[in-house]
């Protein structure tokens with residue numbers, strides 16, 4: 001593999017680029033970011049200390065990381081696919097864009113479709129991926145090393161699982177931040193300063209996440225350790241259950257999955 005070329009270095013592309021560069025998992029293939037905007041390119045060059053170019057004509061053995069919005073897939077493909085062929089590997093992080101669409105757009109059948117999440121910025125992401133049968137063993141091994149820089153990696157045999165993973169782990173950090181927002185806003189309403197409210201919300205979410213990972217026990221068990229019978233936590237959880245919040249959250253995660261399933265064909269929704 002000659003070079004690793006990244007198209008799209010926004011909210012998802014940037015953490016991936018940083019994780020790859022920090023993880024040094026890619027010594028064999030330099031990372032090159034394509035960014036047409038001069039100011040953004042300068043900023044990326046300074047922040048990430050890697051090559052940033054205004055455009056790039058793919059070489060026959062380049063691997064391309066695609067982190068543009070789904071709606072930008074076709075314009076990107078039309079601008080570069082004249083230079084692409086069967087040895088190019090596509091690693092897509094785009095929600096909802098299928099391997100069949102990517103193969104057709106980019107003229108290669110070697111496609112790895114992933115769904116990462118933003119905690120990969122600090123090496124604590126989880127990436128779910130699938131691959132087409134044409135992906136070579138060398139490309140598969142190389143991609144596993146790269147994705148390993150982002151955090152945990154799960155390979156699924158069925159592509160349909162990628163849209164489902166989007167509803168759970170791809171969108172998942174936003175659900176947790178939504179809880180943090182509610183904790184913070186309620187603390188402010190109760191009279192805490194904004195700074196103390198921020199600390200209370202942040203440390204509670206971060207501490208609970210770290211404990212969940214460290215103990216490796218069922219979250220229900222950990223929740224019951226906090227819930228003294230007839231105590232304060234029970235008052236809150238009873239309120240949530242009376243309003244079916246657990247079920248509503250699951251419906252929300254399913255809505256994310258359904259949106260992922262329609263995103264490729266209907267990106268503007």
Ligand SMILES: NC(=O)C1=CN([C@@H]2O[C@H](COP(=O)(O)OP(=O)(O)OC[C@H]3O[C@@H](n4cnc5c(N)ncnc54)[C@H](OP(=O)(O)O)[C@@H]3O)[C@@H](O)[C@H]2O)C=CC1
Nearest residue numbers: 007008009010011012013067068069070072076093094095
């Ligand atoms: N955000 C997240 O948590 C996750 C996102 N994803 C997927 O990642 C992809 C990107 O999402 P996100 O980072 O949030 O979106 P952003 O809009 O933040 O980033 C997309 C970037 O792509 C750039 N871009 C567009 N066209 C080109 C091109 N032809 N060449 C180079 N760069 C280009 C855009 O530049 P400009 O703004 O100048 O157009 C922008 O900087 C999406 O497909 C999304 O589904 C997947 C998992 C999680």
Ligand SMILES: O=C(O)[C@@H]1CCC=N1
Nearest residue numbers: 094095166170171172
């Ligand atoms: O909201 C989105 O469409 C993207 C995909 C998963 C997370 N963010």
